Amino acid sequence: MSATIDEASAALDDFTVRALAAGARKAQHLAISVTSHYELLADAADQLMSWSRDIPFHAPHGVYIDNRGGRPLHSGEAIRADLATNMRYTVRWFDALTVMMESGASVLVEAPPGQVLTDIAREQFPDGTALAASSLPFDRLTGIVRRRLAQGD
Numbered sequence: 001m002s003a004t005i006d007e008a009s010a011a012l013d014d015f016t017v018r019a020l021a022a023g024a025r026k027a028q029h030l031a032i033s034v035t036s037h038y039e040l041l042a043d044a045a046d047q048l049m050s051w052s053r054d055i056p057f058h059a060p061h062g063v064y065i066d067n068r069g070g071r072p073l074h075s076g077e078a079i080r081a082d083l084a085t086n087m088r089y090t091v092r093w094f095d096a097l098t099v100m101m102e103s104g105a106s107v108l109v110e111a112p113p114g115q116v117l118t119d120i121a122r123e124q125f126p127d128g129t130a131l132a133a134s135s136l137p138f139d140r141l142t143g144i145v146r147r148r149l150a151q152g153d
Helices: 005-021 039-052 076-088 093-102 116-124 138-151
Strands: 107-110 129-132
Touching: 005 039, 039 076, 093 116, 107 116, 107 138, 116 129, 129 138
Parallel strands: 107 129
Antiparallel strands: none
16 A cells, blocks of 8 residues: 555654664755655556556667666566656666666767756766756757767777
């Protein structure tokens, strides 16, 4: 059974008190614009999974790395499940990024609006190219991507 928002908030309040008592210098609730990757979205994820049953999904032509396990997925059904349910689970972004880089990725482009993941990728994998689409005009972004990919050939 899923927790309610009130139960989750109370649990966070309790955790904050316990963390501070255990010596944490700071613990606070963060104001976020979108609640995602959170168990309270289980019902929404289930509804999206049900709705997506009418959409054909096929095996990818390239590599698809999932958010939840940080592993490649090879079937359309596995990709459907990942896309429909990842809003409810913790993202293992670093694991997924590591698999991408180990598989030969050399250019990473972060979709808008931010560049937090770009900064992490640059720090962890300095030999790769990480670009935030929100920070460059589209023509410049595509030009950089093309040049960097050509350099890898």
